[in-house]
Amino acid sequence: MTSGVSIETLDHTYPGATAPTLRQVTLDVPAGTRTAVLGPSGSGKSTLLSIVAGLTAPTGGDVRLAGRSVLRLPPHRRDLGVVFQRPLLFPHLTVAENIAFGMRMRGTDRVVVRHRVAELLDAVALPGFTDRRSTELSGGQQQRVALARALAARPAVLLLDEPFSALDPQLRGDMRTLLTDLHRREGTTTLFVTHDRDEATDVADHVAVLVDGDLAQHAPPAQLFRRPASLAVARFLGGAANAIAGTAHPGRFDCALGSLRLDTPHRGPGLLLVRPRAIVVADQDGPNVVPATVTAVTDRGTHLDVQAASADVILHLTTGPATPLRPGDEVSLWLPPTQLSVVGR
Amino acid sequence: MTAPVPRRPLGTVLTRPAVVLLAGLWVAGPLLPLAVQAFTDQWFYPDLLPARWSLSGWRQALGPQSGLAEAVATSIGIGVAVAACATVLGTAAGRALAWHRLPGRRLMELVLLTPVLVPPFAVAMGAQIVYLRAGLADSVTGVVLAQLPAAAAYTTLLMSGVWAGVDPALERQGRTLGAGPWRAFREISLPRLHGGLVVAAMFAFLVSWSDYLMTLLIGGGVVTTVPLLLFATAAGSGNQAATAAIALVAVVPPLLLTALAARQLAGGDTALLGVGR
Numbered sequence: 001m002t003s004g005v006s007i008e009t010l011d012h013t014y015p016g017a018t019a020p021t022l023r024q025v026t027l028d029v030p031a032g033t034r035t036a037v038l039g040p041s042g043s044g045k046s047t048l049l050s051i052v053a054g055l056t057a058p059t060g061g062d063v064r065l066a067g068r069s070v071l072r073l074p075p076h077r078r079d080l081g082v083v084f085q086r087p088l089l090f091p092h093l094t095v096a097e098n099i100a101f102g103m104r105m106r107g108t109d110r111v112v113v114r115h116r117v118a119e120l121l122d123a124v125a126l127p128g129f130t131d132r133r134s135t136e137l138s139g140g141q142q143q144r145v146a147l148a149r150a151l152a153a154r155p156a157v158l159l160l161d162e163p164f165s166a167l168d169p170q171l172r173g174d175m176r177t178l179l180t181d182l183h184r185r186e187g188t189t190t191l192f193v194t195h196d197r198d199e200a201t202d203v204a205d206h207v208a209v210l211v212d213g214d215l216a217q218h219a220p221p222a223q224l225f226r227r228p229a230s231l232a233v234a235r236f237l238g239g240a241a242n243a244i245a246g247t248a249h250p251g252r253f254d255c256a257l258g259s260l261r262l263d264t265p266h267r268g269p270g271l272l273l274v275r276p277r278a279i280v281v282a283d284q285d286g287p288n289v290v291p292a293t294v295t296a297v298t299d300r301g302t303h304l305d306v307q308a309a310s311a312d313v314i315l316h317l318t319t320g321p322a323t324p325l326r327p328g329d330e331v332s333l334w335l336p337p338t339q340l341s342v343v344g345r
Numbered sequence: 346m347t348a349p350v351p352r353r354p355l356g357t358v359l360t361r362p363a364v365v366l367l368a369g370l371w372v373a374g375p376l377l378p379l380a381v382q383a384f385t386d387q388w389f390y391p392d393l394l395p396a397r398w399s400l401s402g403w404r405q406a407l408g409p410q411s412g413l414a415e416a417v418a419t420s421i422g423i424g425v426a427v428a429a430c431a432t433v434l435g436t437a438a439g440r441a442l443a444w445h446r447l448p449g450r451r452l453m454e455l456v457l458l459t460p461v462l463v464p465p466f467a468v469a470m471g472a473q474i475v476y477l478r479a480g481l482a483d484s485v486t487g488v489v490l491a492q493l494p495a496a497a498a499y500t501t502l503l504m505s506g507v508w509a510g511v512d513p514a515l516e517r518q519g520r521t522l523g524a525g526p527w528r529a530f531r532e533i534s535l536p537r538l539h540g541g542l543v544v545a546a547m548f549a550f551l552v553s554w555s556d557y558l559m560t561l562l563i564g565g566g567v568v569t570t571v572p573l574l575l576f577a578t579a580a581g582s583g584n585q586a587a588t589a590a591i592a593l594v595a596v597v598p599p600l601l602l603t604a605l606a607a608r609q610l611a612g613g614d615t616a617l618l619g620v621g622r
Contacts, residue, residue: 053521075520076529082521088514092536101532105523153523 002188003066003156004031005052010061012047021047022058023213029157029206031066034183034190035218036204038197040236044213045193049161052191054078065156076105081150081188085162087142089134095121095145096130102153120148123182140171144178151186158188164199176202197237209233225275227341234273234343241316242279244272248342256311257290262340270342276305278339279317281325282332294329308333376596382589402586406578406594413591416574419485421598423560423570424553426489427496431549432542434493435500436508442501443508457502460495465558473562483565491563492556496549503548507541547606551599571595 005028012022021044029035039045050056052063054075062069070078081102089098096117103113121127124144134142143163150158160179164172176199183190194200200207201221208218209229217229228234231243246255248266253259255272262272282289292310303318306325315333319325382388383402385395406413442450460468472491473482481487511534519529557572564573575595579588 055517055520074525075517076523076525078521079523080521082518084514084518086514088512088518090515090519090533101519101524102522105528149522159521 002031002154002186004033004189005029005157005191006062006064006067007048007052008062008064010048010051010058010063012044012051012056012058012060014047019213020059021213022051025061025210025213025215027208027215027218029189029191031189032187033206034192034204035206035208036192036194036200037208037210038194038200038236039210041195043210045195045210046161048210049082049159049191049193052157053080053082053159079153079156080159081153081155081157082159083143083146083150083161083163085166087134087139087146089137089142089145089149091134093134094130095126095132095134095137098134098145099149099152101149102155106153108153116152120152123185124148124178140167140175143167143175147179147182151182151188154186155188158190160190160192162194163192165194165196172199179203209236211236226339228273228343231271231273231343231345234341239273239275241276242272242274244274244313245345246270246272253340253342256313257335258311260335260337260340261287262337262342264340264342266342266344270344273341273343274315274335274339276316276318278336279315280334280336281317281319281323282334285332286334288335288337289332290335292331292333294325294327294331296327297325379589379592382585383593384586386586399586402584402588402590405584405587406590411578411587411591412569412574413571413594416569416571417594419568420554420570420572423485423489423492423568424550424598427492427553428546428550430489430493431496431500431552432504432546434497435502435504435545435549436538436542438497438501439504439506440508442505443511444513454502454505457498460498469558469562472559476563482563483567485564485568487563488560488568488570491559492553495556495559496552499548499552500545503545504538504541507538507545511537543606547602550602554595554598 007025007027010022010025011020013020025044025048027035027037037045037048047056051058054070054073058071063071065078089095090101093101099117099120100113103116108116117130118127121129124147126141126144126148129137129141129145134145137145143166147163163179164175167175180203190204192200192203194203201224205220206218207221207224209216209224211232216233217224219227219229224233225237225239228237228239231240234240234243244255244257246253247268248264248270250267251261251263253262253264253270253272260272290310292308292315294306294308295314296305296307298305299321300318301321303321304323304325306317306319308315308317308331310333317333325331381395384398384400386399386401387397388395405411441447442453447453469491476482476487476491481490515533516529519533520526524532555572556570557576560568560570560573564570566573569577571591572595575588575591578584578591582588
């Protein structure tokens with residue numbers, strides 16, 4: 001049975017370290033869902049996973065699986081599947097023996113094991129690889145076997161620590177698709193650690209952004225991009241190209257561009273964030289339309305990177321590659337209210 | 346287009362075989378007269394070969410009075426016990442040295458070398474007092490315990506080299522798949538240690554097999570191993586043929602073991618012999 005994971009006010013400081021690696025991290029992953037823990041390197045995300053797996057003991061807080069605290073349980077009693085960045089296949093065993101390892105440790109009946117191994121080899125598109133040695137496989141194949149091995153014993157939770165970052169980009173895309181397919185079949189609660197935001201949003205239904213040991217935001221991907229909780233989150237997600245200082249009031253934001261309509265829970269001084277892709281070159285006046293002068297246009301082939309000045313504010317926007325814009329043009333820019341968010345300074 | 350192979354001067358060509366031949370003679374040379382001595386009762390200087398061939402030396406060495414059979418059995422028993430204990434200890438200690446960032450690891454490695462560095466006489470004298478007080482003197486158990494530190498030091502250094510070549514992450518992966526600590530060791534790391542274990546056990550056995558001093562002082566003459574018998578025969582009887590025959594018997598197990606372990610010694614693990622890393 002798959003079960004939910006609750007991480008509660010988790011603290012961790014490595015022995016001898018001055019700064020904590022994790023600070024009061026609270027994260028709930030309901031049974032059967034997929035959460036990606038996204039953060040730059042050194043943000044503490046691998047430590048978080050290692051604590052859930054039981055390989056690192058935290059300095060404070062609790063980890064619960066299906067409502068029960070597992071902090072006192074050693075890793076082999078936690079009923080988990082873990083895939084690390086390296087495949088770590090057991091070199092003296094065949095592919096089938098590797099996949100069967102977890103079931104063998106649990107004393108599963110041989111016939112059941114054989115069926116399950118065959119089923120998973122099909123699922124990871126490696127039928128007929130039963131008797132191969134791990135050393136005969138390519139990196140991508142090895143990681144597929146590692147995935148099958150982690151899932152074989154139907155663990156309560158699947159933990160993945162940057163599982164695809166050692167593979168080349170083309171293969172990485174295939175692995176994401178495979179992981180999504182596997183999740184559809186197996187339904188295992190998944191906690192996925194990555195530094196790649198595309199990977200996080202592709203694979204997970206919720207993304208938890210970890211910055212410097214703090215859980216900055218836990219939300220579905222779309223909300224994460226549209227309503228970043230802080231400037232740090234927006235920066236990490238590449239959404240801080242336009243950050244305009246001003247003051248938030250109910251239903252509006254007053255700044256150098258004027259009074260813009262939007263919906264934000266934020267009150268008082270803050271930064272208005274709008275992604276370059278969200279800004280629309282408009283052909284009529286109206287609410288949230290600001291006049292601007294194009295100052296620079298860079299043709300990137302697939303799109304144009306445009307800079308436009310409006311009331312001393314430089315706005316960055318991207319448009320289709322065929323948009324007839326040249327420096328000096330006077331334009332009207334529409335800042336759609338649903339695409340605007342405000343964060344504290 | 347092929348470049349002409351430069352001809353090397355004859356001296357250079359001959360150097361290597363000459364060095365190999367001389368080194369071989371230097372090591373095996375002393376064994377040759379021994380092999381001859383065991384089969385004669387009359388061999389006088391400056392004759393190159395004995396005046397008469399005879400098997401009387403062997404008859405005496407293998408006869409009931411010599412006690413060679415008992416000595417070989419005792420030596421093998423002690424050797425096997427020392428090899429087993431030292432290999433287990435060395436495997437555990439080697440793992441700790443190789444895998445954990447222990448404070449003072451260098452110091453510990455130095456301590457492990459003390460049986461090699463400190464004059465054995467000094468150690469044996471001290472050990473004799475301790476074992477007498479502990480009531481372990483004059484017993485096979487005492488001799489095994491006394492030989493163990495030196496043997497375990499060798500196995501630890503050797504096994505720490507072997508462990509350094511085993512990825513700790515593999516055992517960690519096994520733990521997450523449901524294997525307890527002992528099971529993870531047995532199923533995942535142990536298969537990778539095989540070659541090292543064979544070599545370590547062999548070394549420990551050989552350390553025990555050729556030990557004289559510890560066995561003499563701790564065994565107190567009650568525990569008679571092959572080296573003790575050999576020395577006693579050489580010093581006591583003056584029977585050179587019998588002494589040579591016993592000496593040849595003493596040489597057999599090391600040669601046999603080396604031959605048996607040849608595959609391990611020649612394998613990829615050889616680089617790990619000695620201090621490793």
